[in-house]
Amino acid sequence: MSAELLINVTPSESRVALIENGILQEIHIERHTKKGIVGNIYRGKVIRVLPGMQAAFVDIGLDKAAFLHASDIAVHEELKEEVKDEVASSQLERKDIRELVREGQFIVVQVIKDPIGTKGARLTTDITLPSRYLVFMPSVTHVGVSQKIEDEAERERLKALVADLCDENGGFILRTAAEGVNGRELRQDAEFLRRLWSKIESRKGKKESNILYEDLPVARRVLRDFVGTEVERIRIDSNLTFQELIAFTKEYVPELSDKLEYYQGDLPIFDLYDVENELQRALGRRVDLKSGGYIIIDQTEAMTTIDINTGAFVGHRNLEETIFNTNIEATLAIARQLRLRNLGGMILIDFIDMMEPDHQRRVLHSLEQAMAKDKAKSNIYGFTQLGLIEMTRKRTRESLEHQLCGECPACLGRGSVKTIETICFEITREVVRVSRAYNADKFVVYASVPVAEALLGEESHILAELEAFVSKQIKVHTEHLYHQDKFDVVMM
Numbered sequence: 001m002s003a004e005l006l007i008n009v010t011p012s013e014s015r016v017a018l019i020e021n022g023i024l025q026e027i028h029i030e031r032h033t034k035k036g037i038v039g040n041i042y043r044g045k046v047i048r049v050l051p052g053m054q055a056a057f058v059d060i061g062l063d064k065a066a067f068l069h070a071s072d073i074a075v076h077e078e079l080k081e082e083v084k085d086e087v088a089s090s091q092l093e094r095k096d097i098r099e100l101v102r103e104g105q106f107i108v109v110q111v112i113k114d115p116i117g118t119k120g121a122r123l124t125t126d127i128t129l130p131s132r133y134l135v136f137m138p139s140v141t142h143v144g145v146s147q148k149i150e151d152e153a154e155r156e157r158l159k160a161l162v163a164d165l166c167d168e169n170g171g172f173i174l175r176t177a178a179e180g181v182n183g184r185e186l187r188q189d190a191e192f193l194r195r196l197w198s199k200i201e202s203r204k205g206k207k208e209s210n211i212l213y214e215d216l217p218v219a220r221r222v223l224r225d226f227v228g229t230e231v232e233r234i235r236i237d238s239n240l241t242f243q244e245l246i247a248f249t250k251e252y253v254p255e256l257s258d259k260l261e262y263y264q265g266d267l268p269i270f271d272l273y274d275v276e277n278e279l280q281r282a283l284g285r286r287v288d289l290k291s292g293g294y295i296i297i298d299q300t301e302a303m304t305t306i307d308i309n310t311g312a313f314v315g316h317r318n319l320e321e322t323i324f325n326t327n328i329e330a331t332l333a334i335a336r337q338l339r340l341r342n343l344g345g346m347i348l349i350d351f352i353d354m355m356e357p358d359h360q361r362r363v364l365h366s367l368e369q370a371m372a373k374d375k376a377k378s379n380i381y382g383f384t385q386l387g388l389i390e391m392t393r394k395r396t397r398e399s400l401e402h403q404l405c406g407e408c409p410a411c412l413g414r415g416s417v418k419t420i421e422t423i424c425f426e427i428t429r430e431v432v433r434v435s436r437a438y439n440a441d442k443f444v445v446y447a448s449v450p451v452a453e454a455l456l457g458e459e460s461h462i463l464a465e466l467e468a469f470v471s472k473q474i475k476v477h478t479e480h481l482y483h484q485d486k487f488d489v490v491m492m
Contacts, residue, residue: 002021002230002232003018003019003020003232004018004019004232004233004234005017005223005226005231005233005234006019006235006263006270006272007234007235007236007237008237008270009219009236009237009240011032012032012033013029013031013032014029014032014218014219014241015027015028015029015030015270016028016222017275019273022273023273024273024274024275024278024340025340026340026342027275027279027282027342027400029218029400029404030217036218036398037062037114037121037215038111038112038113038114038215038396038397039111039130039215039221040110040111040211040213040214040215041108041109041110042060042108042109042111042210042211043060043107043108043203043204043210043211043212044058044060044066044106044123044210045104045105046058046101046102046103046105046106046107047065047103048065049098049102050097051097051098053069054069054096054097055067055069055097056068056097056101060109060111060121060123060210061211062115064119064120064121065120066109066111066121066122066123067119067120067121067122067123068101068109068122068123068124068125069122070095070096071095072112072122072124072125073095073097073100073101073124073125073126074124074126074127074139107125108125108127108212109123109124110123110124110125110127111123113396113397114396114398116397125139126139127139128173129193129196129197130224130225131189131192131224131252132175132177132185132189132224132252132253133174133175133177133178133181133185133186133189134162134172134173134174134175134178134186134189134190134193135172136171136172136190136193136196137171138169138170138197139170140170140171141166141167141168141170141171142166142171143159143162143163143166143171143172143173143174144171144173144174145158145159145173145174146174146175146176148176149174149176149179151179158174158179158186162186165187170194170197172190172193174186196213199213200212200213219236219244220244220245220248223248223249224252224253225375226256231256231259233259234256234261235261235262235263235269236261236262237262237264237268239262242260242262245260246260278340279400279404282337282340282341283400283401283405285298287337289311289326289330290329291325291326291329292310293309293310293311294308294309295307295330295333295334295337296309297337297341297343299341299343299399302346303345303346303347304343304346304348305347305348305349305350306347306348306350307350308326308330308349308350308351308352309352310322310326320355320356323352323353323354323359324354324359324363326352327352327354327359327363328362328363328366330351331363331366331367332366332370334367334370335367335370335371335373335374338371338374338378338393339374339376340400341399341400341401342395342397342398342400343395343399344376344392344394344395344396344399345392345393345395346390346392347390347391348388349367349388349389349391350387351363351388351389353387354387360383364380364382364389367391371391374393376394376395377393378392378393378394379392409483410484410485417483417484418484418485420450420451420454420459420484421459422485423447423451423487424451424454424455424462425462426487427447427451427455428462428466430489431443431466431474431489432466432470434489434491435472438491440472440491440492441472441473441491442472442473442474442475442491442492443470443472443473443474443490443491444474444476444490444492445474445476445477445487445488445489446477446479446482446488446489447477447478447482447486447487448478448479448480448482448486448487449478450484452476452477453478455476456476463476
């Protein structure tokens with residue numbers, strides 16, 4: 001599998017596209033005036049403790065208070081000292097929010113989820129600092145190894161190399177990229193992370209700023225996270241960013257330095273693999289499959305639902321084979337769309353009903369294999385009694401739709417608007433209501449273009465009947481700035 005990163009930089013926005021085998025798989029977008037804050041570390045103040053929810057709201061300097069659940073509070077010595085009353089260790093294990101934090105208390109927290117929709121950021125006190133090969137965790141003293149490193153001998157070798165680097169000030173987790181790395185490089189990473197943590201701790205007592213640490217900008221963050229992957233080439237269309245990434249990779253990820261290229265082509269860099277058009281398609285509900293089938297993706301507040309249809313695909317053998325082949329093809333498209341659209345939370349998939357249990361097992365296995373390529377953690381719970389697949393995908397940042405789109409001013413997020421006929425009847429009822437409440441000589445109806453045209457054209461009988469009913473003259477004026485279901489009735 002050949003993979004390539006395209007980095008597009010403008011004065012106000014940076015975008016990173018992951019291309020695999022010529023097809024867009026992931027997009028990372030960061031607007032310089034609205035950066036994501038996942039990974040940032042803050043000195044926050046507890047402003048409200050909610051025992052019923054076992055949670056607290058913390059002010060970290062954002063518009064909305066951030067959310068800290070009791071299960072996300074790491075109970076270590078520093079936190080114990082800050083808790084007002086002495087509590088037994090058995091009580092700490094239960095993690096009652098009232099015993100862990102109090103209103104007015106200052107605590108060090110890290111963002112694990114960006115503010116999404118109406119919800120504030122999600123926080124943890126279990127701080128983690130990632131580098132090339134290691135993740136530093138001040139709240140633990142042991143060594144962990146990524147589950148993706150499966151060779152037991154290699155796991156033990158890495159543990160032995162890092163064990164001496166752990167002390168009472170923190171421990172480490174070895175990332176997947178650490179496989180095969182020597183002790184010197186691991187020590188360098190550990191020293192860098194300890195220096196970084198020392199700087200963060202030195203800022204705790206300073207009150208001029210809430211923020212103690214900001215995660216890397218999107219281009220550098222993606223490069224850090226893609227160490228050890230099969231990226232063959234990284235192309236950047238900004239010379240300034242190219243020079244910055246050269247310096248960054250030489251110091252932190254030298255294995256990527258030779259793969260960096262400054263792109264100077266005539267075409268915009270995102271036109272190389274039709275990325276712009278793919279992004280536009282990723283904002284639509286419908287995704288067409290090569291066979292002629294299609295899937296429908298609906299993102300709601302509670303969950304994402306995905307429906308599969310055979311469409312024009314009729315197959316070559318029988319109906320059951322047609323359904324099975326469509327479902328198999330859909331699993332690959334679904335996995336790609338979840339990564340591309342950055343959809344998370346609860347996901348419900350309605351595959352076309354399959355009669356044979358073996359087909360269900362193979363479709364489920366195909367979905368699991370397709371999702372295995374995704375860096376975001378996911379859990380697939382199999383088919384329900386209704387024949388639906390339940391799954392979850394970890395959500396840390398806004399979805400692509402929420403990043404690029406806003407609420408429709410006409411439908412206010414409903415996804416549909418009232419018909420012209422419905423608006424005409426609403427106007428009728430409003431004229432009758434106003435005529436009974438007030439004494440007016442005539443009425444003027446201000447309406448959108450299609451509604452005004454209807455009232456003066458095919459629905460003119462409604463206007464004539466209304467004039468006869470209220471015994472008043474009614475004029476219709478076209479208001480070009482009104483959307484379809486907006487109108488005003490004015491007395492004259």
